[in-house]
Amino acid sequence: MKPRFEDTIAAVATPPGTGGVGIVRVSGPDAPAICRVVTGACPPPRQARFGAMRDAAGETIDQGITLYFPAPHSFTGEDVVELQGHGGVVVMDMLLGACLDAGARPARPGEFSERAFLAGRMDLAQAEALADLIESASEHAARLAMKSLSGVFSERVRESATALLDIRTFVEAAIDFPDEEIDFLAESDIAARIEVVRTRLERTVEECRRGAALRRGLEVVLCGAPNAGKSSLLNALARQSRAIVSATAGTTRDTVDAEVRIGGVTINLVDTAGLREVADEVEREGIRRARDAASRADIVLLVVEPGDDDGAALARLVDPLPAASSVIVVHNKIDLVDERPPEGGAPGHLWVSAKTGAGIDALEHALLERAGPRAGTESIFLARRRHVDALERCLEFTHAARMECDAGYGELMAEALRLAHRALGEITGEVTSDDLLGEIFGSFCIGK
Numbered sequence: 001m002k003p004r005f006e007d008t009i010a011a012v013a014t015p016p017g018t019g020g021v022g023i024v025r026v027s028g029p030d031a032p033a034i035c036r037v038v039t040g041a042c043p044p045p046r047q048a049r050f051g052a053m054r055d056a057a058g059e060t061i062d063q064g065i066t067l068y069f070p071a072p073h074s075f076t077g078e079d080v081v082e083l084q085g086h087g088g089v090v091v092m093d094m095l096l097g098a099c100l101d102a103g104a105r106p107a108r109p110g111e112f113s114e115r116a117f118l119a120g121r122m123d124l125a126q127a128e129a130l131a132d133l134i135e136s137a138s139e140h141a142a143r144l145a146m147k148s149l150s151g152v153f154s155e156r157v158r159e160s161a162t163a164l165l166d167i168r169t170f171v172e173a174a175i176d177f178p179d180e181e182i183d184f185l186a187e188s189d190i191a192a193r194i195e196v197v198r199t200r201l202e203r204t205v206e207e208c209r210r211g212a213a214l215r216r217g218l219e220v221v222l223c224g225a226p227n228a229g230k231s232s233l234l235n236a237l238a239r240q241s242r243a244i245v246s247a248t249a250g251t252t253r254d255t256v257d258a259e260v261r262i263g264g265v266t267i268n269l270v271d272t273a274g275l276r277e278v279a280d281e282v283e284r285e286g287i288r289r290a291r292d293a294a295s296r297a298d299i300v301l302l303v304v305e306p307g308d309d310d311g312a313a314l315a316r317l318v319d320p321l322p323a324a325s326s327v328i329v330v331h332n333k334i335d336l337v338d339e340r341p342p343e344g345g346a347p348g349h350l351w352v353s354a355k356t357g358a359g360i361d362a363l364e365h366a367l368l369e370r371a372g373p374r375a376g377t378e379s380i381f382l383a384r385r386r387h388v389d390a391l392e393r394c395l396e397f398t399h400a401a402r403m404e405c406d407a408g409y410g411e412l413m414a415e416a417l418r419l420a421h422r423a424l425g426e427i428t429g430e431v432t433s434d435d436l437l438g439e440i441f442g443s444f445c446i447g448k
């Protein structure tokens with residue numbers, strides 16, 4: 001088989017700093033030849049060989065173990081050589097230098113993973129999971145990353161993709177034979193089949209949202225009318241005075257961030273300018289930023305004062321508002337009134353006082369409930385924003401397909417289904433642009 005890449009790349013695969021062992025990884029068609037130049041011989045496949053490692057002048061740099069993994073049974077699918085020396089910054093640098101002198105070029109960040117992906121050794125979601133595994137900040141996150149790396153998440157996405165493909169095949173066949181006696185689309189159970197896929201996708205999106213929050217922390221944005229007590233609430237949750245509080249409406253202009261940890265989950269709280277129609281230029285910009293933050297949030301806390309109309313009017317000001325499931329209406333200042341929550345509470349509504357701290361525990365609990373690790377976390381995926389976006393787009397297109405199906409527009413339905421199918425392909429990397437690949441692998445570290 002002809003190698004996909006002509007050039008051979010090399011990088012230090014172990015973290016910078018000192019350690020017992022440091023590894024230089026070399027991948028590409030010249031890896032065995034480079035190994036022979038640096039160590040005098042290339043060991044038999046997958047067998048450790050001990051010996052000296054030398055620079056271009058023949059001076060011994062270090063001595064250690066060499067391993068050779070011939071294509072295609074290696075991480076990248078190419079010929080790979082690993083030089084294991086002593087883990088010191090200077091030694092590793094010299095060893096890498098020797099490999100470069102022998103004909104390798106320095107690897108770009110993530111280039112080993114990128115080659116593994118292009119060689120079909122893993123799909124895109126798995127490559128990302130690998131980066132997440134290495135970077136995971138908690139044991140929990142690591143376990144979830146490992147799950148994605150082993151392909152469970154990709155498998156789930158592919159199941160939906162296959163189901164969509166089946167539907168597409170059927171629909172396109174029906175369009176190709178318009179003269180058929182039977183009206184395929186009307187008689188078939190296409191609408192029901194689309195709904196089955198949608199239900200499954202919705203569950204996956206939900207599991208990904210939780211996972212995405214675990215991976216990078218949950219983004220919680222406080223929105224509401226001026227003076228509702230958003231800044232006070234941020235301070236109460238952060239247990240420190242981060243944002244300025246005053247009785248003057250329109251105090252907060254810029255967004256204010258505070259990072260808090262609740263039950264092992266990192267939560268980025270964002271306080272925003274009070275939403276109202278009339279405002280000076282600075283405040284208008286503040287409101288624009290507030291809306292912007294709300295549209296990107298995992299959870300919006302819609303802060304309302306006693307007597308407000310449950311935030312319905314406000315909700316119109318925050319546009320586009322994220323999915324209904326991620327909004328919590330927080331009735332603040334309950335210390336001022338006798339307003340009692342309805343018997344048994346109301347879903348999506350909480351009653352608190354930023355001043356006395358009443359109800360703050362329940363609010364924290366509600367945030368965790370929507371994000372954190374809890375019983376049944378086995379079913380969540382440590383997904384990335386990119387995956388959630390693609391899944392959501394797929395859901396939109398399948399919804400459109402459903403509408404066209406009901407309206408009897410076969411061609412339009414076929415197109416919507418094609419776009420839905422494509423969105424899923426972006427997750428595993430079956431359809432990707434070079435730009436996207438560059439962006440994804442560029443965020444990896446060198447040597448990976």
Ligand SMILES: Nc1nc2c(ncn2[C@@H]2O[C@H](COP(=O)(O)OP(=O)(O)OP(=O)(O)O)[C@@H](O)[C@H]2O)c(=O)[nH]1
Pocket residue numbers: 224225226227228229230231232233244245246247248249250251252253272273274275332333334335336352353354355356
């Ligand atoms: N009694 C009482 N007063 C509160 C409570 N929360 C906030 N306040 C008061 O309400 C006023 C406004 O509070 P802020 O936290 O500045 O309100 P905000 O929503 O950030 O206001 P803007 O930044 O202007 O949009 C201040 O005088 C606070 O002391 C509460 O739970 N109870």
Ligand SMILES: [Mg+2]
Pocket residue numbers: 230231232243244245251252271272274
């Ligand atoms: Mg404020």
